[in-house]
Amino acid sequence: MAGNTFGQLFKLTSFGESHGKAIGGVIDGCPAGILLDLEKIQSELERRKPGQSKIVTQRKEPDVVEIYSGIFEGKTTGTPIGFAIYNTNQKSKDYSHIKDSYRPSHADYVYDKKYGFRDYRGGGRSSARETASRVVAGAIAKQFLKDVKINAFVSQVGKIKLEKNYTQLDFSNIESNAVRCPDIEMAGQMEDYIKSIKKEGDTVGGVITCVIQNVPIGLGEPVFDKLHAELGKAMLSINAVKGFEYGSGFEGVLMKGSAHNDQFNEDGTTKTNRSGGVQGGITNGMDIYFNVAFKPVATVLQSYETINKEGEKVTTQGKGRHDPCVVPRAVPIVEAMAAIVLADYMLLARSNKI
Amino acid sequence: MAGNTFGQLFKLTSFGESHGKAIGGVIDGCPAGILLDLEKIQSELERRKPGQSKIVTQRKEPDVVEIYSGIFEGKTTGTPIGFAIYNTNQKSKDYSHIKDSYRPSHADYVYDKKYGFRDYRGGGRSSARETASRVVAGAIAKQFLKDVKINAFVSQVGKIKLEKNYTQLDFSNIESNAVRCPDIEMAGQMEDYIKSIKKEGDTVGGVITCVIQNVPIGLGEPVFDKLHAELGKAMLSINAVKGFEYGSGFEGVLMKGSAHNDQFNEDGTTKTNRSGGVQGGITNGMDIYFNVAFKPVATVLQSYETINKEGEKVTTQGKGRHDPCVVPRAVPIVEAMAAIVLADYMLLARSNKI
């Protein structure tokens, strides 16, 4: 399979290149009877949209979703939801600097090798523009999930790292600043840092933390399809992601078992939550939380040496309007993929018992 | 789906509980014509087997694989390879301490909630014993992969961490010590530490690093099925895993794009390899490398408080023969899952072009 479908029962199939006519997708398996708030879908797209603040790319793309099917009299019908987002920014540009040469740490080289040629306009299919389709599907999944609350936020930009635990944070602050960090003071530092990086024509990486609350007990298919394994795959499939950890994560390695184990309360909740809400691949009702590491964006607005198709050295100048740091705009994408996984596993869990 | 199948074209379906009659599986999609060395399959199982050294569980399980189908005159036939490993250690034991109470940070509680009841004998399906089936499938995948070299090793135990880069290590040392760490000196320190932890009846976590070399260019299905996303899911599906990072991983977050980007040589290789051999989800021919974080084993041989089915507090004593640290025995499991993913994507890549 060419890998453009995600999910088993709640499924998103995505299509589209950054500079083709449109991107979009089909959401199949969404249960019937959900009263959909279409404005909420659009508002999630606004959170991902370029041009929303000074620390993100200044490209102008309206990103208006057009829904073709699957909804009738305001409610999902159980049939597939087809949708498209037109690429308005499609005008013929000068792509000569990327047409014949390979940008370092981009997918240009491997696409050419794998497929024999590539749509070189602005990254084509490998562009993060594809994630807009995920945000649409995630916004619908969220409405199906109803009481389950999914909050992602920026917890690190370069070396600037939020040391507070998520329980000490006020999620209502997330959207109050351009970075999407719930700690206002840290958000200010991060924003300043991103601005300084942008001035250099350079980029920087970051970490997004995601917290899922009010999760039903019993989601997750043990063995290969453990809930956290699917969440990990979902996150690692987002452009620029280099790492995923949940619960105690890489830090947990340092602990002894006697200290790491989550002791039970009498109601089945646990006193600590190093398990991150998942035990043996199945939710135990505690909060799910995980971190996602994003590398610095590969497109730097500097001059660099690279090779062309013929394997000759060429010097190129990075140009265009790019994000100096991807994490602020990636927050809604992380939430969307989390929502899709949760919706899918919610449906899968319906077949557990007689 | 109940999640006991992994892979799209090279597929493992696994079955079995730790104390049922047998565990085993079916490998479907293995190409025809591979001359199988059956001893190599068994020797991979020996690497995972309990009782192989003083720092692993002292249980005695011969773990002999019996192959039922799919091989004729020494070669794979293209038909499914069914196999079983009998559970010889199946004698009726005293399970009263886990039958009615829930071990902290195990899957006991969630299985009861999800399925209504559980096979409480030694962890049942949630036991890491299941991974023996993965090792069988991985050993066959390795023989299909031929020139691709997969080497995993222990790079961290608790706080003791290998600081050397994998290129500075001699992989031929991996099997020379009980820890499976290629740096002999560090291996000694790790072994001593595990022994001291064992004496306390406690456990500790660790990290396994895996390096894949001689990888063909062009493996990986962009978007949702990026190669590293599938590798991540494969690793996160292994018992006790809490995190996955590839290439520059979580460290990459700290770098600027201009420094992080891998510059090309004229032959298409790159001067650095922060991409970890994968760009845009597709292999570029450079080494793939990644880290997998394992939490400390939940079973500690100490007394602890927990709850029973009725939600009442009970005090229990951990007993049995358990691993004080899971990473030495998990090395062949990590390699096996890597091999399965690579074999699967090798077959998938055959449909790229006309």
Next chain:
Amino acid sequence: MAGNTFGQLFKLTSFGESHGKAIGGVIDGCPAGILLDLEKIQSELERRKPGQSKIVTQRKEPDVVEIYSGIFEGKTTGTPIGFAIYNTNQKSKDYSHIKDSYRPSHADYVYDKKYGFRDYRGGGRSSARETASRVVAGAIAKQFLKDVKINAFVSQVGKIKLEKNYTQLDFSNIESNAVRCPDIEMAGQMEDYIKSIKKEGDTVGGVITCVIQNVPIGLGEPVFDKLHAELGKAMLSINAVKGFEYGSGFEGVLMKGSAHNDQFNEDGTTKTNRSGGVQGGITNGMDIYFNVAFKPVATVLQSYETINKEGEKVTTQGKGRHDPCVVPRAVPIVEAMAAIVLADYMLLARSNKI
């Protein structure tokens, strides 16, 4: 899964209701490098289109396909091909006669029961309009298949049945008449019969025969995914289909094995072809041929009694512009599904051997 995806490696995901904004789909897994003739795609749609002759429905729908992605500089890129066909005939009509009552032998009743409510406008998702998406995917599959020739034709309408074997027919006659029957004389009889049925406001069933030539040897996955089993499913998934048989089919039941067996020629071809080009689920290089039975269209332009949502008897008058016989327009749909199956199994077969 909600069942809107067909295929394993060459996959069509379809969306859309008959009276929503648009129908369409995503073709995933199409190999890169196919020089696509877009006019051929449109011309296949013309073959399926309403209003093309006097014996089909007189509705006017231009059925113009708009392709959003997956093609660059005239060639497939290996990325998903998203497309839509706008529903131009979407004006607000009077649906009162089907909104609250259930048309006999339609899907109205079961959709209401399954999903709680339904998009009652013109059949919604259960409308055969959905098959236009299949025709688009089939037209692309055909271009991938190149030398494989797929010819479907009408071989029976009501009692009027072509007794000639397909080898006695001239396929170039198929498109010469409105019925799509290669025997001109029989085509005339069938056309007259359909016209007389239409006058009565009634409908009639028919059979489509499909012949696939120049098939490579070795397509088909034995056991559950036998080639003819997948072809059967593909055909049975087309609206109004009630039966499928291949090779000797139901007639073969009457024969003795000694007479039914296909004896070999020295070059591996067979003297007879009762196997229909498939043995043990795998193609043997001989022609594949099969029959598909279509029931009479359920919508009759007569008055009939039925029930409403409340289970009360109501009398209704069938109206609108409907096909008196579905088979002439179903010919390209049968070909399309055959092409999709063949393309899919062509890709699957690439993983047979080392």
Next chain:
Amino acid sequence: MAGNTFGQLFKLTSFGESHGKAIGGVIDGCPAGILLDLEKIQSELERRKPGQSKIVTQRKEPDVVEIYSGIFEGKTTGTPIGFAIYNTNQKSKDYSHIKDSYRPSHADYVYDKKYGFRDYRGGGRSSARETASRVVAGAIAKQFLKDVKINAFVSQVGKIKLEKNYTQLDFSNIESNAVRCPDIEMAGQMEDYIKSIKKEGDTVGGVITCVIQNVPIGLGEPVFDKLHAELGKAMLSINAVKGFEYGSGFEGVLMKGSAHNDQFNEDGTTKTNRSGGVQGGITNGMDIYFNVAFKPVATVLQSYETINKEGEKVTTQGKGRHDPCVVPRAVPIVEAMAAIVLADYMLLARSNKI
């Protein structure tokens, strides 16, 4: 995929060659909490077993199923059910007559072409012996389905055809005779005919009719995974099957729509049932019924000409103990596949609505 898995949520993965060590499979996705009657599983295998009467093959195979996992304290646990049936009849035989030559209308030739070589012992993977694994899975599916009644029976052998509708038959007669035909008189005629065919060393085809009663409304995923399409694929995947029709089937072609339509009663049932219990791919609660056509067994105990691997003509003598007519033993296989499809769609239907 190599096609050895059937089902989406209730899944059977099958393995094994006719003369390897064992055949068997893994049933994944069976809900937890089913109190399994293991004797019923074995008794279904007895119905399929060779040597049970004078009109079937006289081979002796005990066909005892050994279950390895997935059951605890008599109940399914929700984990995969692994099982094997040892091949006791495995002794080294003289296969020289099929090792180097290709039996007509068998899979020998295509396996060699597809995979490069084949396990030539008794048909290997292409042997109908594989269907024993399906019977095990079907027997478990039946116990999950509980109130749903599945009855298959022989309705035709060669030209001898049951003209009665299934509603006129007494299903309790099915197991009373060796043919498995509920009409005792017809059963006698069929039995005599099969005996006479056997004497000639020849074989004959037949039809099995299957009736499914007490089906819940709403099973079936519209569009590609219509219930009858999946049933069709399930049946066409059984060895020797050449055709499938449901409801009015090929006969329905002859009718006019006004006569073919099933008029509603006030309770939502229909006065007639030409739809065969399925409308638009979804069950409407009426009986499901369908016919499956089986060709005459290809192995005839006569002398015949064929070719060897080198493409040279050779004369061979059919030998061994083979079924003169496959339908009596195929009755439990048809029921098993129907049960697997129903169980699978029962689970899928759980995700229809919010």
